[in-house]
Amino acid sequence: MISVVFIGFGNVNSHLFHAFLKADTVQIVQVFNRSKVDTSELFGIPFTSDFAEIKEADVYIIGTSDTAIAEVSDFLPFDNRLVVHTSGGVEMEKLNSKNRRGVFYPLQTFSKNKAVDFEQIPICIEAENDADGKLLQNLAKKISKVVHLINSAERAKIHVAAVFVNNFVNYMYLAGKEILDENKLPFDILRPLIQETAQKIETLTPFDAQTGPAKRHDQNTIEKHLSLLNNPNHRHLYEVITEMIRKKFE
């Protein structure tokens, strides 16, 4: 049995909370959050918003915003316990060194009110010492089949790559919707294409999956498309990305 206390109850920690709640050999001791949490969400797990009342546990999981992680770790009124954060973009060393430090980073995008299946979510583990690394791996394996030991430098690179395939991809969806909205066409018409574009990546490399006028150097279509784009942002994006794809497939 591994016991955990959640420090902060935002998006990541509340999803982790639900995943651990289902795991037989994990005991959630307590949830701490600065502001009150709807207790109906806590399924009887004790809650506090007072740092002095935080209970003893094997692992403390800080799930605050990136900028609050260091400060919250300073406020913890104990030492030599295992304290981890869940962020892709923050070095382990930002945690106060009075405790044993680690990272428990689930590589996924979490939305409120949308359950995710943790079993396939990669969990990136880092720890200052081997025993803690093993404990965190065991904890991760209770909810996921995909557990990686990843140091802070590697995690930072993964986090940048994640920005491309998540945030920037979503912005392409947003641009696509804007183009259709402008012309009073329904965004729904693109949904199957969006799903298949992601699905293809399950079996093809992105290089092999690339298609389109830029890849086949179809200058007629490229110019026609540019003439159809009224929004300067869309036109600029089209030019920049088309040129990169063209060069990649020269």
Added chain:
Amino acid sequence: MISVVFIGFGNVNSHLFHAFLKADTVQIVQVFNRSKVDTSELFGIPFTSDFAEIKEADVYIIGTSDTAIAEVSDFLPFDNRLVVHTSGGVEMEKLNSKNRRGVFYPLQTFSKNKAVDFEQIPICIEAENDADGKLLQNLAKKISKVVHLINSAERAKIHVAAVFVNNFVNYMYLAGKEILDENKLPFDILRPLIQETAQKIETLTPFDAQTGPAKRHDQNTIEKHLSLLNNPNHRHLYEVITEMIRKKFE
């Protein structure tokens, strides 16, 4: 019963062929292709590569490359029959006007050897006259539940939007992979995030689904990310898209 002849047997037409083969009330009369096709792929349907031998049918479906559509329609040795192409990026009027013209555009990305379920694929129909429009709608409904009447101007806009959510999205995957490759990290680690990013769009608008450092104006993370990107293309993309997201969510 609607009878069809396929003109060209590339990616789109061979996928349509398999879909129509399963539909009870569609008769595939013949497949024409300039070069020979592996007959084992044709399930006994007659084949020709001679324009003079093309048989009579209700609909002729041209599925060649965009640049060949006009020329192939010129070569057809008959007139006043219904001839359609399957392209998102070509006007209906590019077809030779000796025949009744139309478009049958399935809005999807097709890969060789990867079956797709046509039922959810939007099929965009256009025709010069109402009777042909109805016939094409009936034909489309035999394989898909999502059939739209879309004119050439609208279809061109949809095609540009499709470039953003398919070709450009795939290039973001490619950039993500390059960043991981550079650092000898496995691309597999991003796959669940890629799938979830697409899945979110089934229930959220792209605007509501947007997350990340650019949206929350997290300048620290943005600068850290830029410092981690070694490839000038990646850095330029990061700067351009980050600035657009920042402005969008000001």
